[in-house]
Amino acid sequence: MRIGVLALQGGFIEHQKILESLKVNVQQVRLPSDLVGLQGLIIPGGESTTIGKLVKDFDLLDPLKEFSLEHAIWGTCAGSILLSHEVSRKQPLLDLMNIKIERNAFGRQVDSFEIDLNIPCLNRISKDTSAFHAIFIRAPLIKSVGEDVEILAKLPDGCIVAAQQTHWLATSFHPELTNDDRFHRYFLELIK
Numbered sequence: 541m542r543i544g545v546l547a548l549q550g551g552f553i554e555h556q557k558i559l560e561s562l563k564v565n566v567q568q569v570r571l572p573s574d575l576v577g578l579q580g581l582i583i584p585g586g587e588s589t590t591i592g593k594l595v596k597d598f599d600l601l602d603p604l605k606e607f608s609l610e611h612a613i614w615g616t617c618a619g620s621i622l623l624s625h626e627v628s629r630k631q632p633l634l635d636l637m638n639i640k641i642e643r644n645a646f647g648r649q650v651d652s653f654e655i656d657l658n659i660p661c662l663n664r665i666s667k668d669t670s671a672f673h674a675i676f677i678r679a680p681l682i683k684s685v686g687e688d689v690e691i692l693a694k695l696p697d698g699c700i701v702a703a704q705q706t707h708w709l710a711t712s713f714h715p716e717l718t719n720d721d722r723f724h725r726y727f728l729e730l731i732k
């Protein structure tokens with residue numbers, strides 16, 4: 541299996557390391573031609589305005605949209621913002637998933653937090669039913685989802701922090717910053 545990690549800005553190396561530990565070949569994607577032969581793509585966390593600007597500057601917007609029609613894409617944190625249909629302010633988006641996002645919904649960098657979440661969908665790929673340690677860094681939240689979107693995880697107060705629409709996946713938190721590879725395995729299952 542060969543998976544791409546959008547490598548314009550942000551935490552792409554951490555995703556690469558987990559994928560490689562799962563024996564997946566990883567391609568760092570910076571140019572449209574890097575998408576050739578890939579079975580899926582991860583858009584990492586970072587700064588969504590910067591990633592969006594670079595996506596435009598590198599002429600990746602249309603190639604990524606075209607790629608998304610046939611291939612699974614997973615956005616973590618800033619990546620989930622790029623997948624969304626609507627954000628509180630105007631910025632380049634891939635506009636794939638029927639979700640509305642509120643950026644920096646939990647406050648500033650110092651308000652970042654970690655919490656154990658129960659994420660039932662992970663039981664589809666793992667017998668491990670323990671909570672998933674979710675790391676939120678100046679994270680967005682998913683304000684609302686369309687009827688075609690499955691909610692995968694919520695905070696105790698009901699805020700949506702992970703969602704799936706067919707072969708597209710969005711998480712507000714950072715599974716790549718833990719040693720728990722269940723979310724990455726869940727994504728690989730989606731691809732298969």
Ligand code: GLN
Nearest residue numbers: 585586587588617618678
């Ligand atoms: N605050 C960033 C944004 O709005 C996302 C932060 C992250 O990816 N950890 O783009």
